[in-house]
Amino acid sequence: MNIHPTAVVHPKAVLADDVEVGAYSVVGEHVRIGAGTRVLSHVCIDGWTDIGERCELHPFVSVGGPPQHMQYKGEPTKVVIGHDNILREYVTVNRATVQGGGVTSIGDSNFLMAYVHVAHDCHLGNHLILANAASLAGHITIGDHAIIGGLSGIHQFVRIGAYAMVGGCCALGQDLPPFMRAAGGYRARMYGLNSIGLRRHGFSSERIAALKKSYEVLFRSGHRVAEAVKLARESFSASPDVMQVAAFMEGTKRGICRSVGKEQEGEEE
Incomplete structure (x- = not known):
């Protein structure tokens, strides 16, 4: 020594x-x-x-x-x-x-x-x-390959899924599902997929496309969480990634971070 x-x-x-x-x-x-x-x-x-x-x-x-x-x-x-x-x-x-x-x-x-x-x-x-x-x-629980931005504060009992990203100076008070990204300062909101991060980790275009389609069902369909998860399970049963998101959402206790509208999202292509 x-x-x-x-x-x-x-x-x-x-x-x-x-x-x-x-x-x-x-x-x-x-x-x-x-x-x-x-x-x-x-x-x-x-x-x-x-x-x-x-x-x-x-x-x-x-x-x-x-x-x-x-x-x-x-x-x-x-x-x-x-x-x-x-x-x-x-x-x-x-x-x-x-x-x-x-x-x-x-x-x-x-x-x-x-x-x-x-x-x-x-x-x-x-x-x-x-x-x-x-x-x-x-x-707090954080899954593999996630990124938490500087000066961000995460509320007690929040879960952050694998490959998710929380932007800098965020206050995250609810669960952020796998593969998603959140930003926005006080009361952070979900801004679609962490697409750049997924590409950097070798996710194929097909995997990312399935997640993007499921995002519409899970967060923009207007259904309650349980109903949206049921629809996603039925429509994307062949995608292990979507099933991972669905399982994460089923386990929430604090609720899921709210998604912004598409006009605000500025999602990467």
């Missing part, structure tokens, strides 16, 4: 042999850190925290602090972070609550830019980008 003389690492912490801990960093008693991970200077890792392999934690990152929750009474809840993640300066990741399941989790290959906040009981997937100062309230 490469531990700077000014770092404070609890003797009961479990660190792989090649972990690097920089100057003035603090690693707590119940922390586990995997091979190849670099903890740079002035980082605080506390609580019951597991960090995977080949991660990078930049100066003033704080991981494993207690949840910002009035009912938390010091229970041994956890943060679990996977492999190949980058946490830039001043990122904060809080432990979970007992009421929320006991684990705040971050998957693999995510990029959390400066000042990102991940609150208690959040569950982040893989290959995410959270831009500078994106803030997640408690109990």
Whole structure:
């Protein structure tokens, strides 16, 4: 291990042999850190925290602090972070609550830019980008390959589907289905498919076309959510992507982010 003389690492912490801990960093008693991970200077890792392999934690990152929750009474809840993640300066990741399941989790290959906040009981997937100062309230779930724009705030219990995109300076208060994009500042609205993102991830023209057609049924038909989902399931049963959107919508508890009219959408071709 490469531990700077000014770092404070609890003797009961479990660190792989090649972990690097920089100057003035603090690693707590119940922390586990995997091979190849670099903890740079002035980082605080506390609580019951597991960090995977080949991660990078930049100066003033704080991981494993207690949840910002009035009912938390010091229970041994956890943060679990996977492999190949980058946490830039001043990122904060809080432990979970007992009421929320006991684990705040971050998957693999995510990029959390400066000042990102991940609150208690959040569950982040893989290959995410959270831009500078994106803030997640408690109990948020984000699917794989999603992007959250800088200075955006996500309301507690909101779900964001895979391959979705939330624009910068958004306040998102309801669920954003997979493959969609939201923008608009206060009370963000859905602006059609994240078409550019889907193309960048290798989605074929046929897959994107099916999603665009289903969008009309799901969000512009004037039906209630349950009726629109039923119609989409009947009309697009051959599309796994549409079925994924339908299943996501069926699981909503906060409601689905409202779609703007076509004249406002400015959808990419």
